[in-house]
Amino acid sequence: MDILIKKAKLQEGQELKDIAIKDGKIVAIENNIESDAARVIEANGKVLIPGLIESHIHLDKALIADRLPNKSGTLQEALSVTAQLKPTFTREDIIDRAERTLEMLIMNGVTNIRTHSEFDPSQGMTGFEVVMGLKEKYKDLVDMQVVAFPQEGILKAPGTEEMMYKAMEMGADVVGGIPYNDTPWDKHIDLVFEIAKKYNKPIDFHQDFKDDADGITIEYVCDKTIAEGFVGRVSVGHLTALGALPKERLEPIIKKMAEAQINVMSLPATDLHLGGRHDEYNVRRTLTPVRALRDGGVNMCIATNNIRNPFTPYGTGDVIQTAMLAIPAAHLGGAADLPTVLPMITTNPAKALGLDDYGIEVGKKANLVLLDTESVTNAVIDLPIRLFVIKSGKVTVETTKTVKINR
Incomplete structure (x- = not known):
């Protein structure tokens, strides 16, 4: 695999999923994928949406x-x-x-x-x-x-x-x-x-x-x-x-x-x-x-x-x-x-826009965004950071954050 996303939330109330990407396409969506990948992204329950x-x-x-x-x-x-x-x-x-x-x-x-x-x-x-x-x-x-x-x-x-x-x-x-x-x-x-x-x-x-x-x-x-x-x-x-x-x-x-x-x-x-x-x-x-x-x-x-x-x-x-x-x-x-x-x-x-190859489904183009929220319902109102942006199976944007509260 080119990219393997581990434990992402796709729908509210659904078990976390692994998403495998190869040659720009989503090739597998399963509860647990054991496979080598050039890049592993640990979603840790964060919400994954289509681009x-x-x-x-x-x-x-x-x-x-x-x-x-x-x-x-x-x-x-x-x-x-x-x-x-x-x-x-x-x-x-x-x-x-x-x-x-x-x-x-x-x-x-x-x-x-x-x-x-x-x-x-x-x-x-x-x-x-x-x-x-x-x-x-x-x-x-x-x-x-x-x-x-x-x-x-x-x-x-x-x-x-x-x-x-x-x-x-x-x-x-x-x-x-x-x-x-x-x-x-x-x-x-x-x-x-x-x-x-x-x-x-x-x-x-x-x-x-x-x-x-x-x-x-x-x-x-x-x-x-x-x-x-x-x-x-x-x-x-x-x-x-x-x-x-x-x-x-x-x-x-x-x-x-x-x-x-x-x-x-x-x-x-x-x-x-x-x-x-x-x-x-x-x-x-x-x-x-x-x-x-x-x-x-x-x-x-x-x-x-x-x-x-x-x-x-x-x-x-x-x-x-x-x-x-x-x-x-x-x-x-x-x-x-x-x-x-x-x-x-x-x-x-x-x-x-007539995008037939859009969405988080096997066979679709791997245009994906990992959001810094664990709630699909609140994915808009949380105004989440875009942690990863994947375009056609390649990571195009990565965001890291450091937050410290001084008491």
């Missing part, structure tokens, strides 16, 4: 919060400030910031990333080219899916449609869209589906990112998903406008989303920061209704979105910390709710 998944992030515009601050904290100013900054980004600048962000994610146990990489006529394809290069450069540390993302719209920014096709020809993994920032929005959605069909790629929309529910387009996306044969292959981020809908209006939308198997990435760090800025009292949380969507059969994920930029002026690259933020904000701390949170940063986004 964490960052399912919605923007590497190319991370770490720019100090350059031109978003003083109002609104989405409108975040869009405006970022649009002003993008033409100033050099290739070297994007590489530096994206690499620093990637290393933050990797150190925190992320083994799979879906990153939205944008382009428009004012900044060209530089950022997209950089991210595609980093996908190859960091492949031994993290698996990346790159979304061709038209942040400034497609139809209202002439030349962007051609850039969308160019990005797909350059190897983009996913077709992105942002209907709330383009007009007409239905033609924007139609074009995204047209491109996705041409290249047989999944779709990921920035969707209905607003405090109120006027003019939402998620129902159109659902209908289009079913009509075009894309059931299960469409994801949406934000979707905050659904939080403003009464139950009788929300329930049929959730039913339609479940039928279309739409994946939802809730982005609490950004949405809590930008949302409700014009509310003078009873300020709304402005999150997508996570519990209602989950209970309605929608595949719910939690992701970071941005790190230290005008949209989100904080962040450490720790998706467990983001999930912890979602627990009080989305009322996920109840005894029945808490166990559903860890899957929102592991198995649920794996489904959304």
Whole structure:
């Protein structure tokens, strides 16, 4: 064996397991494995989970919060400030910031990333080219899916449609869209589906990112998903406008989303920061209704979105910390709710990203994280240190700690 992990906790109430890894795959999971291994890791009852998944992030515009601050904290100013900054980004600048962000994610146990990489006529394809290069450069540390993302719209920014096709020809993994920032929005959605069909790629929309529910387009996306044969292959981020809908209006939308198997990435760090800025009292949380969507059969994920930029002026690259933020904000701390949170940063986004080789099962890729906690139930709220990160059967991150209380 290449690696043998001894006495790890995989499930609450289950006997501790040994996990054997060879040639990048999990080859055995048993109560006791007696075998030689190049590396033995003594888990001593610590929790072992599949690699964490960052399912919605923007590497190319991370770490720019100090350059031109978003003083109002609104989405409108975040869009405006970022649009002003993008033409100033050099290739070297994007590489530096994206690499620093990637290393933050990797150190925190992320083994799979879906990153939205944008382009428009004012900044060209530089950022997209950089991210595609980093996908190859960091492949031994993290698996990346790159979304061709038209942040400034497609139809209202002439030349962007051609850039969308160019990005797909350059190897983009996913077709992105942002209907709330383009007009007409239905033609924007139609074009995204047209491109996705041409290249047989999944779709990921920035969707209905607003405090109120006027003019939402998620129902159109659902209908289009079913009509075009894309059931299960469409994801949406934000979707905050659904939080403003009464139950009788929300329930049929959730039913339609479940039928279309739409994946939802809730982005609490950004949405809590930008949302409700014009509310003078009873300020709304402005999150997508996570519990209602989950209970309605929608595949719910939690992701970071941005790190230290005008949209989100904080962040450490720790998706467990983001999930912890979602627990009080989305009322996920109840005894029945808490166990559903860890899957929102592991198995649920794996489904959304179409990762067939994911999970702690024999034959699956050995992407694993050993957490410094002995409780699967509390694996998020303990905010545990990532003791070991294993990517494709190789130890990529090791963390040691020394704690001393002086009395």
